[in-house]
Amino acid sequence: MSTSLETPDAPASAEHTPPDRDLAQLGLAALLVVIGAYTFYEATTLRIGFGDPVGPRVFPYVIGAITVLLGLLLVLATFRGDVPQAEGGEDIDLRQPADWVTVLKLVGVLLFTVLTISFVGWALSGAVLFVGSAWALGSRTLVRDVIVGLVLSVSSWYFFHEVLGVILPAGILDGVL
Amino acid sequence: MDSLNLLMDGFGSILTPQNLLFAAIGVLLGTFVGVLPGIGPAMAVALLLPVTYGLDPIPAFIMFAGIYYGGMYGGSTTAILLNTPGESASVMTALEGNLMAKVGRASQALATAAIGSFIAGTIGTMLVVFFAPALASVAVELGAPSYFALMVLAMVSVTSVLGGSPLRGFIALFLGLTIGLVGLDLNTGQTRLSFDQPLLAGRIDIVVVAVAIFALGEAFWVAAHLRRSPVRVIPVGQPWLSGTDLKRSWGPWLRGTAFGFPFGALPAGGAEIPTFLSYVTEKKLAVRRGNDEFGRGAIEGVAGPEAANNASAAGTFVPLLALGLPVTATSAVMLAALQGYGIEPGPSLMTDQPDLVWALLASLLLGNLLLLVLNLPLAPVWAKLLRIPRPQLYAGILFFATLGAYATNLQAFDLFLLLVLGLLGLMMRRFAIPVLPLILGVILGPLMELKLREAMAISGGEVSALWSEPLAVVIYVIVALAIIAPLVLRTVRPAPAAVAVDEGIAVDRSDEEEKVR
Incomplete structure (x- = not known):
């Protein structure tokens, strides 16, 4: 998880005019798919204990699967023109490209x-x-x-x-x- | 009146000169950090939490209560003077408050906010004194299925009802749940998502997560978009209220309290809805009176939402103490704090450690009072803090964030986690992913898994046990409504982007929200 986060996603091209699509969002979507898939995969390696009907696997299975699903939904949303409304603030100037x-x-x-x-x-x-x-x-x-x-x-x-x-x-x- | 006597005992145990000093330090530190732009109460509490770790439980509570109220008040000061609400709960305060400041009534805005917060906080805490024990005695009867359902409700309501985009809300929630998975699985003794790092085998400290996502994320985001022009800060005189202002404020204070407390006390929380309802109500009343200053700096528009915000914050102590359920970012950090002091919130808390609970509630009342006493005269000083040049200001935030995360465990590895999660916070801001669902996911995820396994172990793996309790069924119906209603409304009418400044939209949205309830 750490390596993919070290490099913030590719500089957003045009912050001043709201773009029709924000393709950098695909990077976030990919990250979600990777995190979700790894969570799911790692759960398969866990041993199941006795007298514990739920076991250590159920939560990571569900969380991992849904995280992958959310990543895919984000891809869909991106291509349908979903653009993030970045948060402003008194010290934040969103008209400049990100530094x-x-x-x-x-x-x-x-x-x-x-x-x-x-x-x-x-x-x-x-x-x-x-x-x-x-x-x-x-x-x-x-x-x-x-x-x-x-x-x-x-x-x-x-x-x-x-x-x-x-x-x-x-x-x-x-x-x- | 049993509760009152116990509360008096609570006061008896906290009122020493040394404790008063800790309370005063707490209020000052809390306000100091809360005033800094971009830092909301949750972040102020998370940043300052390590300061209280070395103390005994009671002085720690007292200092902590001071930090808590100080952070909240500091947040409203920034909202009013800079129009920078540190968190969504003070968005409504910023609307009229900043307009008041611009027409030269900053002192009155700050005064009505301070007194309103005091009144709402005091009434709210007194209501907690009466409600929490009652709820706890009911909650003892609740089984794991109902708890599980309550947590689902808290997550869904924070994620889908609030905020513009449910997809982004759920992304935040599941990132949080994933972070919550990291560490040792207590039933089987195996580690999950720990990459064979012994330091990851214990759970990631919630303080590190909160400080990273809030403080580092914010500092990075500001760094990427720093405004290179000097800030204009509105000068402030001594806060005061004239007779007319007072007459116009007390109604909104009480109505705001009435809106705020129930929303805080229900695990569907947050102060966004009550502050919004209070704002809209005051506006409607002003129009009816034919004295509509809204849009030009109406004092009612500060007094009401500010009171609603504080009453709701006090209300969150009911589910927090009685059920062990945090419903806002601040209360999530607070839960971590209480656990750090050796208190395990939940139904048995009131019977197991009553002296600590009453001392905590007494501390909250005391912190609230001290806040008023100290901060009314100090307001001009706090306003000066807003003039710190931005490079030094954000360098200072990074400094204190690092100090806070490091002092918790004295592990350099925690600082590395802080950095990585801070970059996650930056990414979330870049893609407009809300922060609150993530924090709730981190803290509620493990609790939820615990309750699920408890329920299943009792029922022997029978899934139907999850809806075997009537309360659980009722909650799932509410959850279903909470998910479906916004979706239906969204198809009927596109959701307003952020805050409805325009009055037409504002009234529309209140109707929507009433339907959602």
């Missing part, structure tokens, strides 16, 4: 956090996350962002440590904090 590069940068920053948090520790990792995301989203006030990020991450570390009793990893700052 997937920014999204990819954010994904990169988050991936970096996932990979480093265990040994770098929250106080630094969190600050990098903040600065990196702000930069990806177009902020160019680097010094201010670094200060804000450090204050946020160090103070949240202390808040969790002192007030809530949750020990976030200190990482390479172990002993300093």
Whole structure:
């Protein structure tokens, strides 16, 4: 499931004029069919227990089958001209074509956090996350962002440590904090 | 009056200076997060849930109740000042509220929302105090078949009755059900959809799912479409109500409460329908009085839906506490929270852990009161939060989302799941797949399977056991109606796209919804 989600579907061609068809929806439909089919397939590999008339298979069978069916229905709907009504908002400008590069940068920053948090520790990792995301989203006030990020991450570390009793990893700052 | 005495005992156990401090921190944090644009109450609660994990149950409740009400109020502040409803329940508030703000009456809109929320929340919670024990004593008699039917009802009503496209609703629901399958099957000890990952063998934490789908999904979606022009925020003075405003507000507050509570208490939930009904009713009454300000910022149009929203939120505690059934995204997260505090909601909760239940209800009343006391004076401060530059704002949301998901289990793997599910959230927004059915699917799916297996184990595999209880039969009839009615109506008249701003459509839709009931 993860691999197919890593790449958001092909950039929607024309967001400003509502298209007659949204062929990118077929990607979602394909994903649904794959998820449903795998769920169904995996259920066949499960052992059935004793004294349990329903067993572990029934739910995945039903869910998998219906998910496949929904994928097929979505294909049908797409060709019949079903176009998603994307959600707007004050910070969202749907007239511009989607900017997937920014999204990819954010994904990169988050991936970096996932990979480093265990040994770098929250106080630094969190600050990098903040600065990196702000930069990806177009902020160019680097010094201010670094200060804000450090204050946020160090103070949240202390808040969790002192007030809530949750020990976030200190990482390479172990002993300093 | 037994319930009242128990409630007083509840107050007795929570009223300490330290607990009041936790309540105040909760209200402030909840409002802080709830005010951020694009974050609704469900997301605020999910984001802040880990903050309460290290505490004992009672301080945790109290802080949590504060977060809950703070998040709700923060959501209405954003709706009024920015016209950005964080979730569908505050869409109606945004309509007139934002118009009021534009004509310079933001303070009055915020004040009527705050006081209305307080009144509706207080009345609603008091009704929970009386209804939940009664329902729980009935619910003890209910068997697994009726529970199964109730869950089917909750899923179907959220998926097909609300929202524009049933197909998209069901896609969301089944994605959620699939996520709910991941992990250990308790009966046979086998893992499902876990790809031999030991960390997936436990279920995926609902907090991680909710934070990912709501917060990351939203941040990614905004990142893809960020408006590069500065935001205009309407300045706010000290919220206050003049005598006339007060006179115009109290009717809508009470009527909104009357609409909201029953809808919240029935497992067919959501605040969309009652807020909508309240809006339409107030509008009709205003026309009849010959004093129709609707469309130009009518205070009734804020007071009514806001009260309906809060009363319905309070009402959702009835099925949540008495049946263990969440019917909204917020209550789904709340169920996870209660389980985290060692409370297993359901019919036996009231008899097994009465002291905790009453402490929780007392905390809700206290949180509601503190919200009013703290937030009326602080409103101008919250409004300033809306001016945070967008890159830093969304960076902050990602920061807190990551912190929240990480602090739950301290597993880097949870952050990876967060990222993957966040991309799913992005995809759902891109294709206009609603979020709520997914969250309900994740939380209700496993419960549903449990009840089905329970029912079948008792009946020895006889499928007819599923409709062996009268209540179950009644519910299935309602489910059938809920599925068929919108389909029939849709063929008669195309469904309105989003919110019916136009008054003609608004009145039409209320008729439809009455037919659906």
